[in-house]
Amino acid sequence: xxxxxxxxxxxxxxxxxxxxxxxxxxxxxxxxxxxxxxxxxxxxxxxxxxxxxxxxxxxxxxxxxxxxxxxxxxxxxxxxxxxxxxxxxxxxxxxxxxxxxxxxxxxxxxxxxxxxxxxxxxxxxxxxxxxxxxxxxxxxxxxxxxxxxxxxxxxxxxxxxxxxxxxxxxxxxxxxxxxxxxxxxxxxxxxxxxxxxxxxxxxxxxxxxxxxxxxxxxxxxxxxxxxxxxxxxxxxxxxxxxxxxxxxxxxxxxxxxxxxxxxxxxxxxxxxxxxxxxxxxxxxxxxxxxxxxxxxxxxxxxxxxxxxxxxxxxxxxxxxxxxxxxxxxxxxxxxxxxxxxxxxxxxxxxxxxxxxxxxxxxxxxxxxxxxxxxxxxxxxxxxxxxxxxxxxxxxxxxxxxxxxxxxxxxxxxxxxxxxxxxxxxxxxxxxxxxxxxxxxxxxxxxxxxxxxxxxxxxxxxxxxxxxxxxxxxxxxxxxxxxxxxx
Amino acid sequence: xxxxxxxxxxxxxxxxxxxxxxxxxxxxxxxxxxxxxxxxxxxxxxxxxxxxxxxxxxxxxxxxxxxxxxxxxxxxxxxxxxxxxxxxxxxxxxx
Numbered sequence: 001x002x003x004x005x006x007x008x009x010x011x012x013x014x015x016x017x018x019x020x021x022x023x024x025x026x027x028x029x030x031x032x033x034x035x036x037x038x039x040x041x042x043x044x045x046x047x048x049x050x051x052x053x054x055x056x057x058x059x060x061x062x063x064x065x066x067x068x069x070x071x072x073x074x075x076x077x078x079x080x081x082x083x084x085x086x087x088x089x090x091x092x093x094x095x096x097x098x099x100x101x102x103x104x105x106x107x108x109x110x111x112x113x114x115x116x117x118x119x120x121x122x123x124x125x126x127x128x129x130x131x132x133x134x135x136x137x138x139x140x141x142x143x144x145x146x147x148x149x150x151x152x153x154x155x156x157x158x159x160x161x162x163x164x165x166x167x168x169x170x171x172x173x174x175x176x177x178x179x180x181x182x183x184x185x186x187x188x189x190x191x192x193x194x195x196x197x198x199x200x201x202x203x204x205x206x207x208x209x210x211x212x213x214x215x216x217x218x219x220x221x222x223x224x225x226x227x228x229x230x231x232x233x234x235x236x237x238x239x240x241x242x243x244x245x246x247x248x249x250x251x252x253x254x255x256x257x258x259x260x261x262x263x264x265x266x267x268x269x270x271x272x273x274x275x276x277x278x279x280x281x282x283x284x285x286x287x288x289x290x291x292x293x294x295x296x297x298x299x300x301x302x303x304x305x306x307x308x309x310x311x312x313x314x315x316x317x318x319x320x321x322x323x324x325x326x327x328x329x330x331x332x333x334x335x336x337x338x339x340x341x342x343x344x345x346x347x348x349x350x351x352x353x354x355x356x357x358x359x360x361x362x363x364x365x366x367x368x369x370x371x372x373x374x375x376x377x378x379x380x381x382x383x384x385x386x387x388x389x390x391x392x393x394x395x396x397x398x399x400x401x402x403x404x405x406x407x408x409x410x411x412x413x414x415x416x417x418x419x420x421x422x423x424x425x426x427x428x429x430x431x432x433x434x435x436x437x438x439x440x441x442x443x444x445x446x447x448x449x450x451x452x453x454x455x456x457x458x459x460x461x462x463x464x465x466x467x468x469x470x471x472x473x474x475x476x477x478x479x480x481x482x483x484x485x486x
Numbered sequence: 487x488x489x490x491x492x493x494x495x496x497x498x499x500x501x502x503x504x505x506x507x508x509x510x511x512x513x514x515x516x517x518x519x520x521x522x523x524x525x526x527x528x529x530x531x532x533x534x535x536x537x538x539x540x541x542x543x544x545x546x547x548x549x550x551x552x553x554x555x556x557x558x559x560x561x562x563x564x565x566x567x568x569x570x571x572x573x574x575x576x577x578x579x580x581x
Contacts, residue, residue: 102557326567327566331567363497364497379537435540
């Protein structure tokens with residue numbers, strides 16, 4: 001029995017029937033990390049000693065017959081931009097290299113309450129800005145399918161850890177595709193829930209109107225399980241939406257007969273790798289076989305999403321990152337002349353290249369004389385994009401698209417060309433701008449045996465339809481039997 | 487659209503970044519490319535469209551004004567790069 005290959009729901013069944021213990025799982029994962037982490041580099045901080053103690057505690061409780069949470073004994077990893085009390089939270093930045101939060105993010109409290117066992121904090125692009133994990137201050141994470149390629153970003157460590165069996169599931173954050181794009185590159189399931197569904201309290205802010213936390217899992221059933229644990233209103237996050245959230249596992253296995261699927265032609269343009277288009281069309285065909293109705297639609301605003309995204313997200317980032325001033329926490333420069341110089345020197349030394357680029361772009365877009373042409377205009381474009389999604393969802397349950405224009409690229413291939421790097425997000429940013437939920441899952445491989453992701457999008461607060469469609473596809477998909485290199 | 491070194495210096499000052507000469511040059515080139523890309527949104531006329539700041543139907547969020555436990559001073563100072571007598575310490579700003 002190879003525990004590291006099992007999903008959370010499979011492990012849960014074996015734990016409940018007392019076939020295995022939490023300590024068994026944790027030990028298997030520690031062995032696995034010892035074996036492959038030096039090649040994958042998914043983690044920034046490991047907490048394996050605490051993990052073992054926590055697993056023992058859960059086994060004790062189980063032996064005594066105490067009621068346990070829905071994830072009791074399941075070993076997980078968390079992207080290093082979610083605050084963990086007493087455990088370093090670096091955002092993969094020199095600025096927060098030694099930052100130890102005095103509190104937990106709400107999602108951490110929720111996962112702790114459900115009994116999850118934390119193995120460590122995962123690598124990412126600095127402050128979640130990037131599509132390859134090459135912007136981490138600490139090290140690069142490798143794609144487990146091919147160690148010369150990037151795992152995607154910014155939640156690259158979170159995706160690589162699941163693909164390399166270094167965690168049962170992980171949490172990432174998604175501002176413009178940062179969960180879904182690495183899920184696509186690493187062949188795992190990744191979901192950005194509706195904006196406002198998962199509390200952002202304790203998530204280090206990048207672009208507050210777009211950021212959303214979500215899970216990366218081995219299969220769709222696990223996705224429903226983890227979503228159940230982390231969604232819900234939180235009074236500590238004023239953008240958290242107060243409604244009764246459904247049980248996502250409940251309707252998962254319902255059949256999808258009669259569901260209407262839209263294929264927007266703008267997501268199948270010449271800029272998309274032909275093998276990706278082919279595999280995504282195959283998904284549509286499979287859904288049709290299962291009783292869904294598939295039609296082509298047009299979404300004219302798609303081209304405007306990426307420029308609008310870079311303006312909105314950079315403007316919000318420049319404002320959010322103003323707090324890193326070398327005074328209250330984080331890095332402080334050694335040499336400075338006065339208070340303003342302390343700020344300037346600290347920020348120049350503490351932030352990496354891409355973060356500075358975004359702060360500069362955002363500051364420019366918000367500065368006097370440019371606000372109307374850039375920031376305000378981008379917010380108007382957001383209205384148009386949102387309206388276009390609303391219109392499609394009047395007629396359709398799901399929009400089906402590729403998750404990205406290409407599969408995982410080689411390390412170093414795009415690092416010196418910001419626009420080319422930004423283009424990787426072309427299929428994912430419109431979703432954040434519209435605020436709707438979307439999931440990426442594997443639907444095949446390209447000629448280099450690199451995973452290809454398909455993206456399921458639905459209207460706001462309609463995660464259950466996405467999960468139902470994705471589950472139906474997962475049960476019926478026909479994939480070649482290949483596994484990661486590592 | 488041309489971005490000048492002076493514009494980069496002006497924006498860097500607003501953003502409180504002490505860019506090195508080399509960084510300024512690189513930033514001038516990069517910003518020119520990125521802003522040209524961003525300018526695509528200025529190719530359409532959408533003056534009559536209302537801007538959207540965020541997408542969920544929440545406006546003001548109110549709560550009761552109640553007293554709750556808060557962090558201790560020591561906890562909040564625990565990450566300070568420089569502290570003195572229970573306060574954050576910064577260079578003198580008033581002569």
